[in-house]
Amino acid sequence: MWIDSENDMLTEKYSEEILKILAKYPADQKRSAVMALLFLAQRETGYVTRPVMGEIAEITGTLITDVASIVGFYSLFYDEPGGKYRIQVCTDVSCAMRGAEAFVEELCENLGIGVGETTEDGLVTVEKVMCLAGCDKAPLFQVQTGEGLEYHENQTVEKTLDLIHRWRRNR
Amino acid sequence: MSPYLLLRHRDIPDIDKLEVYCQQGGFIGFKKAVVSMQPEQVTEVVKASGLRGRGGAGFPTGLKWAFMDNNAWPHYVTANADESEPGTFKDREIMEYNPFQFLEGVAIASYAVGANVAYIYLRGEFWQIARQLDWRIAEMKEAGYLGEKIFGTDYALEIYTHLGAGAYICGEETALLESIEGKLGQPRLRPPFPPVYGLYGKPTVVNNVETLTNLPLILERGAEWFRSYGTEKSPGVKIFSLSGCVNRPGNYELPLGTPFRQLIYEHGGGIRDGHAIKAIMPAGASSALIIADEKALDTPMDYENVPSLGAQLGSASVIVIDDSISIDWLIKKTVHFFCHESCGKCTPCREGTFWMKHLTERIHAGQAAWEDVQLLYDVASQMKTKCLCALGEFSIEAVMTGIDRFKDDFIERVGTEQTNIRIDANSKE
Ligand SMILES: Cc1cc2nc3c(=O)[nH]c(=O)nc-3n(C[C@H](O)[C@H](O)[C@H](O)COP(=O)(O)O)c2cc1C
């Protein structure tokens, strides 16, 4: 496999963290680190590029196609950019019985986007997702940011818009 | 003493701090096991306690451990913290607020089966919880509860977290193991079962978070004490995740065998907005639909009585449905979930959930005739027993029981054959 050494972006930036991740698994089972490395790769941009997948393949002794299929299989990995903040609202069974659908629609209307779309300034994407294990605190959503994943529970459209205003100011 | 066995944080402030946890009897059970018991004796105590798996299947925990193949090493323990069943949110509360009791449980299980490494598999959404657990694991190591020479013995143990990335199927134990191995989360053919062929092909125990969290107190206080809670065949307490059309949704820790009525009305505050209760799903979206009549409400919630209502207790994620909800809408939601989460490995489930999704959408939109309801039922029946893993079976539970037990909702939606024009299958929705 051909890897452009200029593209050893992960290793350059996170060499210590990579070693820590690899240390969790038996020495001959580096492949186990693929998912943790993908999370690491997504940390800044929110998605994974082909060259980075290649680098992860190299670190874990797998093929780039293996890594790409992992990205395709798991819904928290992305191979294309979205908004800086991905708001993922649960509209699954229990939440839908507690107003989650109306919440998403009203939120999107206020942001001038459809579900699955990103605001013009590239700040926010709103998506519907399956159960987030917070069914007693609907409406709720998780936000994917560079930092990681945050939960926001017992939401109202006003509360959420407030939060988005704060992100806008802080950027 | 706290009336809680699992959700002890609710009346012991700061039990998520190591110091406080230790003051509350923390690690007495683990220490007793490692210092004064053989691993097999630990397994015997757990067998005697009658503890059954809280992840869904209710399999006896001690018996599962006894299946570990002692001719192949190393052994592994994996904690199932995938918690993705719609309506389930109990493991999260344990890990966030009473984390050391869970971690001690992981340690006890590991000692019992001779594992020196344990993994906690958390759904990717629990990123924050995983980070907190990492800190707590580090604290435990610092304090000598993990690492080499635990309590001055030769026993060594490391616990690691491993994050999934958004796939319900990874809660199925063999898909979970594949996922830890860095592969697609697709179930393996079973047998062999994980205690024989598990992680990296080695004997492995997979236990749910809540199951494991029971262990410290069982070791500390004994099997007899544990059996003083719950019923003969379902000993102990259970965390019931109550959601849907109730006034006070939330987690309720109650003895197994508590009737539905007590959970829904006493604890959950009854049905909201003056509506009447219509149906209950006792095991989340995977559940059969129970008609919520007086008999059902008086039925004890345990592994042996819920089946008399044509359902399973499962993970005890009780979703309450009132008379404002139509069942054709409900099964559209559950089928949508399973279609989205089908891993695609076997045809009956991949194709079946796809067709059920289209049919339930059409039916709910009123663009269907009774034959479509019949077709939906047929598709579901054809999937029965033909799927590689239980996800496929779960997907038809609400569909078949929904049509069987709440026929009127469907008739109302599609009308009768004569009054409804059948929409061509190729027409746009
Ligand atoms: C599709 C599917 C999803 C599952 N999800 C979970 C889950 O999120 N958590 C869990 O503990 N068990 C889940 N299970 C059950 C596990 O396969 C396994 O039985 C359980 O983790 C064993 O632990 P226990 O004996 O302690 O209950 C799931 C099973 C299936 C078929």
Ligand code: SF4
């Ligand atoms: S039943 Fe569904 S989820 Fe299970 S293996 Fe088959 S396709 Fe995958």
Ligand code: FES
């Ligand atoms: S159904 Fe929405 S969090 Fe569970």
